[in-house]
Amino acid sequence: MWKGSQGDAASQSHFRVTSGGSSKGLLVTVDTAEPGLPGSNDVTVVTLNGSDRTFSFAVPDVEKGPVYVPAFHAYVALASGPHNFSPSIVKGGSEVRDRIKREPEQTYERASREIPPLDPVYREGERLYLPLAADASWQKFAFEWGGSIHISKKDTKAKGAELKRLEWPGDRITWRLGAGATPNFRPGWRDSTLSVLEDYLPVALAKWTTDNIEYTEESFATLLSGPLAPDDSGRSEETPAVLMLKLAARNPARNRATAHLWLATEPDETVTFQDGELLAANGEWVRARLRLPESARVSTAEVADGTKTFHGIRIELPLGAGEESSAVIALPFVPRLTPAEHARLGQLDYDGERARVVQYWQAVTAHAIPFNVPERRFDAFARAVVCHIRISATKDPKSGLYMVPAASYVYQVFANEAAFQCVMLDALGDHELAAEYLKTFVRLQGSKPFEGTYTGDQSAVYHGARVNDEYDYTASQYNLDHGTVLWALAEHYWFTRDRAWLEQNADSMKRAADWIIEQRKLTELTEGGEKVPEYGLLPAGHLEDNQDWGHWFAVNDQAGSSFGGRRRGRSPAICRRGGVVHAGPAGRRNSRLRAIARRTSARRRLRALGAAAALPAVPVVRAAASGLLHALPAESSAAFPSGGGP
Secondary structure, three states: OEOOOOOOEEOOOOEEEOOOOOOEEEEEEEEEEOOOOOOOOOOOEEEEEOOOOEEEEEHHHHHHOOEEEHHHOEEEEEOOOOOOOOHHHOOOOOOHHHHHHHOOOOOHHHHHHHOOOOOOOEOOOOEOEEEEOOOOOOOOEEEEOOOOEEEEOOOOOOOHHHHHOOOOOOOEEEEEEEEOOOOEOOOOHHHOEEEEEOOOEEEEEEEEEEOOEEEEEEEEEEEOOOOOOOOOOOOOOOOOEEEEEEEEEEOOOOOOEEEEEEEEEEOOOOEEEEOOEEEEOOOOEEEEEEEOOOOOEEEEEEEEEOOEEEEEEEEEEEEOOOOEEEEEEEEEOOOOOOHHHHHHHHHOOHHHHHHHHHHHHHHHHOOOOOOOOOOHHHHHHHHHHHHHHHHHOEEOOOOOOEEOOOOOOOOOEOHHHHHHHHHHHHHHOOHHHHHHHHHHHHHOOOOOOOOEOOOOOOOOOOOOOEOOOOOEOEOOOOOOHHHHHHHHHHHHHHHHOOHHHHHHHHHHHHHHHHHHHHHHHHHOOEEOOEEOOOOOOOOOEOOOOOOOOEOOOOOHHHHHHHHHHHHOOOOHHHHOOOOOOOOOOHHHHHHHHHHHHHHHHHOOOOOOOOOOOOOOOOOOOEEEEEEEEEEOOOOOOEEEOOOOOO
16 A cells, blocks of 8 residues: 555455545556567556446556546556656646537548548558459459559469469569650659549549640459359359550640650560550560550650660640540450450440449449438448449359458458458348358358367368369468358348248358357366366467467357347257257356456466477567556545456
């Protein structure tokens, strides 16, 4: 105790402090975690649990200076610092919670004014881009801020035979689109603008001005032939995708002018321009097909960009006063085309394909959002999310299963994040698409094991998105995948009440639930007559992005399955036999979790390990902080019962 008086008490398990007339408090030594990596948020938070109130503080905050908690008349400082409270630490004015009550309703316009603008071009180490693709196609283009286009073999997740069709050196090919008498590629975010049609359709629009000429670039992805819908039997995943561009140049001046366009590929390669096509590899690879106005002049040229020089073409468009002229460019995803595909590429009509693509996306989003709110951008954003999910998905050419990644580019399939998208689709009412996406995890159940201290072959685990060794879309070791997918399957039945679907998937779900029950038995151990802290949890393994192994809580799968079982009209005792696990009443489940948490937090010693025990090597940095918990004079008193404290 610090300046304690009669009735005050402190021990390792609890403390009681009555403040009424003088400052008093506790001197506490706390073992704390010290972040070992830059940007880590693994810090120690000390919580004081009272019978009627609770507050917490982060140790790093106290190390920066004393912390004052006015609602509790509490003052926290390091033992090495001043113990006496100074009124100078108290900030004047209203408290944040009181100010929030008086704040007007937030609007997009206000937020956009008050939030400092971020550079939208370089946010994650490279230029911002919009993925453009046909629905669930593996062929995904990246439309960059500034108007250039690229494809990454790795990031588009091309595999097997399809990967071999992407013929260019290295991982990435970029179509560099410059403008101006001296090529300008608009490197900064203020050099151009980027938007999408009607705020949600996957038709990209870039605008800029160079040498007093106004340029507009519009682009969308289509398929060279066949239907756009991935569930149409007439569509082949081997049909080349095409990115269609329309570059319009307008002269706003009263005098004649010439617009200059430049097109080159990176990495640099030897190219020729013949019959409206930009060709590489001695004419075997089609890099671009151009349709130009009769007045246009085209020549092969060296295209300079800073210290780099590429080989490509220069297009000159003579413009009268106030005149506009445009060039149409078609970029095939697969460069080596058959004679029939070659001919079809030359026949593609920009306006016709644009109408087909726009109508398709309008149709799939027309009834996708069952709400309408006053902030129009929210409605448009919701429709855009549906487009994003469909563009990000890939209909695997090998199996026909839909792979739902965490993002269109770069990210592979994180099963838990795919499950969230499926639940969203179910919530929006698109049950058919949600079922199609969920089918992948049922079909590929057990295709990839977890790392961890689990036993058995893990054939019941929902984690892998592996068709075979070549077509493996599985991402990181996310052990929460299993419970999240099981939860999403239960949610699907909750939303749909589709008994036929449940009968088809019940066996898979039951095996998944049984695996959890079996693995939990491995941790139901006692030591010295006492249950171990991880009693009843799954064996140690990864959770998500963290690399250490631990025993993690995963309960929503059982909660959702329980609800699904009750909706079938069966008693809890029958739910599991019917293929859906029931974990018991929520109160019983929560009491078990609370018991585990109490055992874990109450444990104050390291458990001895047997000679044969093995633990993963996890770097742990420990630090010690000694400080003062200072209760200031107040009218009320607070008692912290046994079990309280840090």
